[in-house]
Amino acid sequence: MSPSARARRWAIAFVVLFALTGAMLLVRSQLDKAHVALLFLLVVLVGSAIDGNALGLTLAGSAFLLFDFLFLPPYYAFGLTNPLDWLVLASFLVTSIVAAQLLAHAQRRTREARARTLEVEGFSTLGAETLNAAEPVQALAAIADVIRATLDVDSCDIYVHRGSDTDLELLAHATRPKSASSPAASPSIGSFEPRGWTLPWGEIADARAVAIALTVHGRSVGVLRVTNDPRVDLAPGQRDFLNALSYYAALGVERVQLAADASHTAALRDSDRMKNALLAAVSHDLRTPLTTVKALAHTIVERGASPGDSNAVSIEEEADRLTSLITDLLDYSRLMGGALHLAPQIESADDLIGAALASVRGIVQTRSIRVTADAGSVVPLGRFDFVHSVRVIVNLIENAVKYSAPDAPIDIGVHRADDKLVVSVADRGAGVSERDRERIFEPFYRTAGAPLAAHGAGLGLAIARGLALAQGGDVTYAARQGGGSVFSLSLPAAEQPAEVLA
Amino acid sequence: MLIVDDEAKIRSALRQALEREVGTILEASNGRDAIAMAEQKRPAVVIVDLGLPDMEGIDLCRIIREWSSVPILVLSARTDEHEKASLLEAGADDYITKPFSTVELRARVHAAVRRSQMTPVPGSEAPLVIGDLVIDTARRIVTSAGSDVHLTPTEWGLLRVLIANAGRPVTHARLFDAVWGQAAGDAQLYLRVYVAHLRRKLEADSYRPRLILTEPGVGYRFVLPP
Numbered sequence: 161m162s163p164s165a166r167a168r169r170w171a172i173a174f175v176v177l178f179a180l181t182g183a184m185l186l187v188r189s190q191l192d193k194a195h196v197a198l199l200f201l202l203v204v205l206v207g208s209a210i211d212g213n214a215l216g217l218t219l220a221g222s223a224f225l226l227f228d229f230l231f232l233p234p235y236y237a238f239g240l241t242n243p244l245d246w247l248v249l250a251s252f253l254v255t256s257i258v259a260a261q262l263l264a265h266a267q268r269r270t271r272e273a274r275a276r277t278l279e280v281e282g283f284s285t286l287g288a289e290t291l292n293a294a295e296p297v298q299a300l301a302a303i304a305d306v307i308r309a310t311l312d313v314d315s316c317d318i319y320v321h322r323g324s325d326t327d328l329e330l331l332a333h334a335t336r337p338k339s340a341s342s343p344a345a346s347p348s349i350g351s352f353e354p355r356g357w358t359l360p361w362g363e364i365a366d367a368r369a370v371a372i373a374l375t376v377h378g379r380s381v382g383v384l385r386v387t388n389d390p391r392v393d394l395a396p397g398q399r400d401f402l403n404a405l406s407y408y409a410a411l412g413v414e415r416v417q418l419a420a421d422a423s424h425t426a427a428l429r430d431s432d433r434m435k436n437a438l439l440a441a442v443s444h445d446l447r448t449p450l451t452t453v454k455a456l457a458h459t460i461v462e463r464g465a466s467p468g469d470s471n472a473v474s475i476e477e478e479a480d481r482l483t484s485l486i487t488d489l490l491d492y493s494r495l496m497g498g499a500l501h502l503a504p505q506i507e508s509a510d511d512l513i514g515a516a517l518a519s520v521r522g523i524v525q526t527r528s529i530r531v532t533a534d535a536g537s538v539v540p541l542g543r544f545d546f547v548h549s550v551r552v553i554v555n556l557i558e559n560a561v562k563y564s565a566p567d568a569p570i571d572i573g574v575h576r577a578d579d580k581l582v583v584s585v586a587d588r589g590a591g592v593s594e595r596d597r598e599r600i601f602e603p604f605y606r607t608a609g610a611p612l613a614a615h616g617a618g619l620g621l622a623i624a625r626g627l628a629l630a631q632g633g634d635v636t637y638a639a640r641q642g643g644g645s646v647f648s649l650s651l652p653a654a655e656q657p658a659e660v661l662a
Numbered sequence: 663m664l665i666v667d668d669e670a671k672i673r674s675a676l677r678q679a680l681e682r683e684v685g686t687i688l689e690a691s692n693g694r695d696a697i698a699m700a701e702q703k704r705p706a707v708v709i710v711d712l713g714l715p716d717m718e719g720i721d722l723c724r725i726i727r728e729w730s731s732v733p734i735l736v737l738s739a740r741t742d743e744h745e746k747a748s749l750l751e752a753g754a755d756d757y758i759t760k761p762f763s764t765v766e767l768r769a770r771v772h773a774a775v776r777r778s779q780m781t782p783v784p785g786s787e788a789p790l791v792i793g794d795l796v797i798d799t800a801r802r803i804v805t806s807a808g809s810d811v812h813l814t815p816t817e818w819g820l821l822r823v824l825i826a827n828a829g830r831p832v833t834h835a836r837l838f839d840a841v842w843g844q845a846a847g848d849a850q851l852y853l854r855v856y857v858a859h860l861r862r863k864l865e866a867d868s869y870r871p872r873l874i875l876t877e878p879g880v881g882y883r884f885v886l887p888p
Contacts, residue, residue: 444713447739448672450761455675458764476763483761503744503879506850510858513869515876531869539858541851547743547879572869656855 166211173207173215174222181226188231193245196231197252201259208260209267216260224253279401282310286408296415297331303409304334310405311398313388318374320382320413328383331416367391372402374410382413436499439490446486454479488619491551492603495626502545504631506654509533509540509574509581516553524561528569540574541654542581544631549651552624552635556585556647559620564589564644580633581653588644597637601625624649663771664688664703666696666722667711667737676709679764680771693717700726707774710754711737720745720752727753733774737762743879747833750880755830773829790825792873792887795864799825804864816841817860820853824874824884833881857882 180199184191200223208216225238228249233241240246286306300318308316315335319328370392371385384406386392394402453475460472494500513531533540553572560570568588575582592600599605603622624647625635633651640646663684667673673689681687688703690696693714700708708726712719723734736749736757746757755774758767789798794807799822804811813821819841824832838849841856861868875883 444739447760448669451737451739452669452671452675454761455672455679455764455767459675459678479761501742506848506854508854508858510861510868511854511876514861514871515878517870518875537862539855541854550878654851656851 169211170215170218173203173210173219176206177203177219177222177226181230185230191231193231193248196227197248200227200252201256204256204260205263208263212267213260213264216264217257220253220256220260223256224249227252275397278310279397282306282401282405286405296412296419300332300409300412300416301334303405303412304332307384307386307402307405307409308334308336311386311394311402313386313392315387317385317387318382318409318413319385320416321380331382331413370394372406374406374413376410376414381410381417384409432497432499435497439494439497439499443486443490447483450479450483450486488623491623491627492619495623495630500548500627500630502548502631504543504545504652506541506543507546507549509542509583512542512544512546512549512553512583513572513574515546515550516557519550519554520557520561523558524570526566527561529557529572530569531572531574533574538656540576540581541656542651543654544581544633544651545627548627548631549649552627552649553583553585555620555624556635556649559647560585560587560589560645563587568644576653577650579653580650582648582650584646584648586640586644586646588640588642591639591643591645592637600637601635621647664690664696664699664705664708666690666693666708666714668692668713668715669711672711676767679767683768684771684775691715693722696722697725700730700732704730705732706778707733707735707771709735709737709771712739720749723749723753731778733778735770735774746877746880747835750831750833751835757831777829790886795873797821797825797864806864811863813860813863816856817863820856820860821864824882828884828886831877831881831883835881837881 177200180203184196184199204216204219204223207219228238228240229236232245232249240249286303304316304318308314313336315333317330317334318332320331321327322329368389368391369385369387371383373380374382374384386402457472457475457479460469461476464472491500517529517531557570557572564570564587571584571586573582573584573586575584601621604618605622606618621635628635628649628651631651633649636648636650638646638648663680663686665673665676665687667676667689668691670691673691677687677689684706688699688705690699693716696708696710696714699705710719710722714722719736719738723736726732726734733755734753736754737760738746738749738757739760749757755777756770758770789796789800789803796803796805798804802813802818804813820837823837823840834850834853838853842849842852857874858868861871861874864873865871872887873885875885877883
């Protein structure tokens with residue numbers, strides 16, 4: 161509101177007052193006191209309406225004096241001949257003051273209501289813009305625009321934290337539309353003091369800018385800055401508005417950060433997929449030449465220069481050993497890399513033990529392996545990945561064979577323990593010393609007394625436990641009564657419904 | 663016999679391992695040649711390596727199976743049981759995982775050839791005699807060392823499907839569909855329990871089955887002793 165406009169309004173008000181007074185003087189004889197009072201009151205109200213309280217009151221005072229001096233006898237003097245005229249004057253003064261006050265008050269109310277309506281419109285526009293924007297950055301641009309327009313400032317910028325607190329990146333920049341003609345300095349983070357934003361309305365070095373920290377759940381996500389030339393001058397209501405809107409901005413910035421995180425996660429997933437593809441390729445590329453090696457070695461054993469050639473036999477055996485090492489390493493890297501594919505189903509212990517025994521048939525031809533199940537006629541069931549669980553049992557049987565005397569029998573047992581199906585493999589070997597009982601499950605660990613002939617990478621038990629844990633089970637060690645070891649694989653058990661027995 | 667493999671070294675090794683056992687050996691390095699050869703030369707058995715340059719092994723199985731009942735044996739370097747099952751569903755007779763032993767490969771080839779040469783005469787299936795076990799599927803009688811073994815109808819249903827596919831793996835899904843059809847219930851559970859019951863009745867040692875073998879992650883295989 162410029163002072164010159166105000167002076168003009170006052171001048172007009174007084175000109176009107178004096179003109180009215182002059183006009184009334186010409187016809188004073190025909191006028192009643194009430195006519196004069198009402199016309200003066202009218203001027204006071206108009207003055208109040210166009211420039212508020214102060215003009216209204218000034219006009220009321222002036223009209224009071226003019227009324228007394230010119231229109232109440234004795235004319236051209238401030239005294240009154242008729243004492244009742246004091247009543248008229250006093251009534252006029254009180255009425256005009258009260259009317260001016262009431263009018264100014266009502267007008268202030270109207271202005272406030274209009275401002276509030278604008279704020280609400282701002283919020284609803286913002287909500288709609290935020291919801292409509294497909295990209296989080298577009299939502300932020302909309303928020304910056306609404307804030308700038310609603311506060312009527314030169315610019316509004318929104319920054320996001322990248323990594324450290326001082327590392328800010330401009331996400332949205334809104335400027336006054338008309339300033340497009342004047343070359344606006346491109347927003348540079350260097351001109352902006354990050355220290356300022358820790359105090360929302362604290363000391364900002366430059367009055368042309370106000371910055372506030374954007375926080376979500378107590379975590380600082382970015383900074384919002386508004387600038388205006390010559391200074392940012394916000395009424396308390398506007399500050400509240402900006403505070404409220406800055407929360408939208410904070411949510412928008414968080415959305416940008418989350419979107420960035422999501423694309424990072426997608427990149428990780430891609431790298432996982434590549435890792436799996438690589439493992440599959442390595443597996444394929446190593447198995448194929450081994451197949452050739454084995455087949456050719458076998459052919460030489462059968463009909464080479466000297467049939468039964470022991471070198472050729474060794475080649476075939478070593479190819480098998482290499483195969484099991486490769487399988488171990490691949491399984492181990494799958495376990496470590498979280499690339500293990502599990503397909504748990506209802507399976508029977510009969511199938512599990514049968515498949516494991518069939519798989520080790522070649523290496524345990526001379527061993528006596530006894531199987532005892534304490535479940536009677538009931539078929540013990542569990543929910544587990546069959547192929548991986550067979551591998552665990554095979555590992556345990558191979559260990560039992562390796563670490564016990566060639567004529568010592570191996571006992572396999574099956575039982576239920578609460579909600580677990582337990583398959584145990586027991587040998588009469590030397591057992592495992594107290595000190596080594598957990599360490600034997602560590603990868604590449606070998607006990608001091610391990611026979612050199614015990615081939616493998618030292619991964620067998622680590623893989624066995626890893627495979628068991630991955631499907632909700634475990635592999636544990638216990639010393640066997642009378643000497644030897646018992647390794648137990650526990651897996652989630654499943655119930656056999658009664659009707660199947662019929 | 664037709665060997666389909668894109669690697670010359672494997673074809674050569676397979677040829678050397680098998681040429682004494684089977685007659686003429688044809689070689690194809692891709693799927694298109696394999697289909698042409700299978701059509702013209704009518705091999706007794708086809709060995710297919712997965713990972714051919716021009717088509718998926720599973721598609722080759724499907725195409726050959728459209729017009730031929732020649733046994734197809736798949737070589738796979740992958741250990742994905744899902745894939746094995748879908749290969750069997752697509753028409754492959756058997757699969758073998760690399761690296762395999764020559765002995766096992768020969769046994770599979772022989773079993774496949776023998777199976778394809780058997781001409782089933784409906785209704786007059788001779789009883790199977792396996793050691794002291796006699797299985798007469800036509801009369802639904804099983805005797806072990808002369809004494810009767812009682813099988814429930816479900817066990818009979820299961821056994822018949824397995825014997826009808828003797829020598830080759832039958833997937834869990836096929837077995838369940840053949841025996842239980844669309845019946846509700848936990849397919850996996852019923853199948854595991856009934857197979858275990860059958861083994862306990864037919865096998866000398868149900869943990870070391872000789873007739874009904876487990877194909878890990880895929881299904882079961884009924885084996886006829888040679």
